[in-house]
Amino acid sequence: MERKYKVVIVGAGHAGCEASLACARMGLKTLVITLNVDSIAKMPCNPAVGGIAKGQMVREIDAMGGEMGQTTDYAGLQFKILNSSRGPAVWSPRAQCDKELYSVLMSKSLQNQQNLEILQSEVTSLIVKNGKVYGVKILTGETIEADAVVLTTGTFLKGTIYLGKMHFDGGRFNERSASYLSKSLAEDCGLVLGRFKTTTTPRINSRSIDYSKMTEQSGDEKPMPFSHFTKVEEWRKKLKQLSCWLTYTNTKTHKIVGDNLELSSINIGEVNSKSPRYCPAIEEKIERYPEKTSHHIFVEPEGYNTNEIYLNGLYTGLPFDLQKQMINSIAGLENAKVIRYGYAIEYDYSNPLQIKKSLETKTVENLFLGGQINGTTGYEEAASQGFVAGVNAGLKVSGKAPLILGRNESYIGILIDDITTKGMDEPYRMFTSRAEYRLSIRNDNADLRLMDIGHSIGLIxxxxxxxxxxxxxxxxxxxxxxxxxxxxxxxxxxxxxxxxxxxxxxxxxxxxxxxxxxxxxxxxKKNKDRRIPEDFDYNKLESLSAETKQRLFEVCPQTIGQASEIRAIKPSDIAILTVYLEKQKKEKK
Ligand SMILES: Cc1cc2nc3c(=O)[nH]c(=O)nc-3n(C[C@H](O)[C@H](O)[C@H](O)COP(=O)(O)OP(=O)(O)OC[C@H]3O[C@@H](n4cnc5c(N)ncnc54)[C@H](O)[C@@H]3O)c2cc1C
Structure with missing residues (x-):
């Protein structure tokens, strides 16, 4: 068999699927290599797509000819527009999905795609000569040639799973990690790798839940699909929505967690890398906000054909016996039976300051990185980058200029601009507050913003x-x-x-x-050189979050420009600071 392709994609998670489909649909002979064909587009955390700012990104992918929106429409079991009580600029579509169905539908799209082949194997190294990639080597010893390679390895590079004090190798629970590729990235490609971690929640059996103690959360009466191409009325007729439920942790839960913090893999020092600040484990929430006596727990179904229920808000690295105690302390979950325990995972990522805005690495030509490997977290962030990395690999091998999306035209542009210019010291996820143009880049106008681009690259x-x-x-x-x-x-x-x-x-x-x-x-932009007084007290700015103030105090930026370059400082923070300084100047005058 001839093993020569235009583009090879490594990984078939959310980034890899978008990258593969984009390249193949651009007419390029494409191969996607993945560790396990049974877990294509798997959702190892909450099987939900969209949400604040993330929903906008899914609409953007769809407007340019990506797949995530359509797959979600047919795998979704509950659809909601979040923030609907606020202005349309921040309306964000979200869908709870059937996790198996999502994976099956995406897998089918890959299998049915012309120009696309799928191979189950492990990529062990990259073939790099004179600063350019020429293909990959796989576990069988085979060499596969390609003009460009896109890496979308997610949480698998040297993945280690933690369950309390127990730890073992794994890219996800019950899936082995990719143990060889990191070495090649460092030695053959000169990339600096770091370690990040993330946690997931336990899953319980729906039959063991007392829903009478919880508040029902129904889907929207007039649900809206993600994809611009889904025929709304026909789709609504076929959709059978399931309910989610809301309950809360309480002082008993907090005591169980608080008394055992040292047993959690979050704190015992075995997992000493950074986790996503905005998706914290319950241990981190209880440590960070000791004054709070309860936290929301959304009780969400994982599919039409399973009793498994996801406990959104109960991410944990506690040992299994404590997970049971913690769950049983919550109203409605007193008799809940655990099907899968929550766990933490630690993995290698590549510092995204090493990639260009096209997502091509600066060190190796024609090598592109997309998804969690770039230090982001979330399916939508991964799919967005996978799409752009795939498109740009395709454009590069076709001798065309790269697709660079602007901050003023898309959330995807903001994500890529942020990570490639500011880097990160904790997993990056998208928020509307990261967007200085959020009134213009809404979920309702993704088609008007981006469909011309999708057509020009041949994906619409x-x-x-x-x-x-x-x-x-x-x-x-x-x-x-x-x-x-x-x-x-x-x-x-x-x-x-x-x-x-x-x-x-x-x-x-x-x-x-x-x-x-x-x-x-x-x-x-013009205000970049405006000076910030050395002794400026950021506590005066009440609308800044505690984390933002802490960062500003730590760095003590001298100008607005310096402040805006600090990681995790958002355009909305800069706007608040600028307005305050201006007001102060006027008052002094
Ligand atoms: C335990 C856990 C908790 C999580 N918690 C959250 C959360 O709280 N919030 C959130 O937003 N997201 C969370 N996620 C992250 C979410 O799953 C990812 O952001 C998303 O799946 C990343 O997509 P990806 O395509 O980059 O990688 P993945 O979905 O991880 O896919 C990677 C793919 O690469 C393949 N692969 C890797 N290495 C090789 C190799 N050498 N050769 C061949 N194939 C390879 C794998 O088989 C897989 O198909 C969590 C993930 C896990 C595992």
């Missing part, structure tokens, strides 16, 4: 693009007040008149604010 078909152009024309007509002879919904499908009218309403509502936002963003 001519047929679909024609439909989109028609919708955009109708939208302009409505916006300009030419609302006569509007087409029927059938003619506009998969878009609709309702969608067009809503879009015009949102656009008009925000016009004035967007002007102010753009002025503010420009002002922030």
């Amino acid at each position: 078909s001519d047929k679909a693009y024609k439909k989109f152009e028609f919708y955009r024309k109708v939208l302009t007509n409505i916006y300009e007040g030419n609302a006569e002879n509007l087409p029927s919904d059938e003619e506009l499908s998969p878009w609709s008149l309702e969608k067009a009218q809503e879009e015009v309403y949102i656009r008009k509502k925000y016009e004035g604010y967007i002007e102010i936002q753009d002025k503010m963003a420009n002002k922030m």
Whole structure:
């Protein structure tokens, strides 16, 4: 068998799937190599897609011709628009998914994709000559040649699993880690690797839960799909939504956790790397906020054909016996039976300051990195980077200029800009507050922002693009007040008149604010040299979070520009600081 490809993708997680499909759909002979074909697009943590800022990213991937949105629409078991009581700029779609179905559907998309082959194996090293990658070596000893390679290895590089004091090798529970590739990344590619960690929650049996003690959380009455191409009415008719439930930890839970912190893998020093600050283990929450007597626990189904329930909010590295005690202390879970224990995992990642905005490494030409390997956390962050890395590998081998998304046009652009310019010292996840242009980059207008790009790179078909152009024309007509002879919904499908009218309403509502936002963003750019007094007391800025203040006190930036370069300082923090300094200057005058 000839083993020569245009692009080889290593890994078939959320990043790898998007990368593989993008390359193959660009007409390039592509191979995806993964450790276990049975766990393609597996969701080892909560089987939920979207949420605050993440939902926007899924819509962006979809608008450019990616897969995550469509797969979620058909694997979702509950759909909700988060933040719906606030303005449309922060409305964020979220879906709880059937984890098996998601994996099966994505796997099928890969298997059915023209130009794409799948191989179950372990990539052990990269073939690098004169600063350029020429392929990979796999466990069987075979060499596979490729013009470009995309690495999307997730939590697998030298993965170590921790359950209390127990620890063993693994990329996820019951899946082995990739133990060879890190060496090649360091020695052949000159990449500096670090260690991060993350935790997941225990899963329990639905039949052992007393739901009468919990509050029901239903899906939206008029659910909205993620994909621009899903026909809404037909889809709604087929969708059977399941409920989630809400309960709380209490002082008893906190005592069990608090009394045993030293037994958790989070604190015993065996896992000494950083975990995601915004997805903390229950141990970390109890340590960080001792004044709090309860935390939310969302009780969420993992599928239509399983009784397994995910306890969202109960991420833990505690030993198994304490996990049981902790769960049984919670209202409605007194008799809950654990099916799988929660655990922590520690893995190698590559510092993203070593990659360009195209996601190509600076040290090795034609080698691209996407997903958790770049130090991010989350399925959506992974899929976004996988998509961009795949597209750029495809563009590079086709001799074309890379796709670089701007901060003002997408959350994906913000993510890539942040990680490649600021780096990170803890796993990175996306928030709306990271966006200085969040009024313009909404979930409702992802198509208007990005579908031209999707078409130009060949991932949105001519047929679909024609439909989109028609919708955009109708939208302009409505916006300009030419609302006569509007087409029927059938003619506009998969878009609709309702969608067009809503879009015009949102656009008009925000016009004035967007002007102010753009002025503010420009002002922030101009303000980079503004000095911050040496003894400035950040505690005066009440709207800054405790973490932000702590960072600012630690670094003591001398200018606004320096402050904005500090990791974890968001554009919204800089805006607050700038406004305060300006006010102070005026008062002094
Ligand atoms: C225990 C745990 C807890 C988590 N908790 C959270 C959380 O709280 N919040 C959150 O947002 N996200 C969480 N996640 C992270 C989430 O799973 C990832 O962000 C996401 O899956 C990353 O996608 P990815 O495509 O980068 O990598 P993954 O989904 O990890 O996929 C990696 C793929 O690469 C393959 N692979 C790796 N090395 C090789 C090799 N050498 N050769 C061939 N194939 C290889 C693997 O087989 C796999 O298919 C958690 C993950 C785990 C395991």
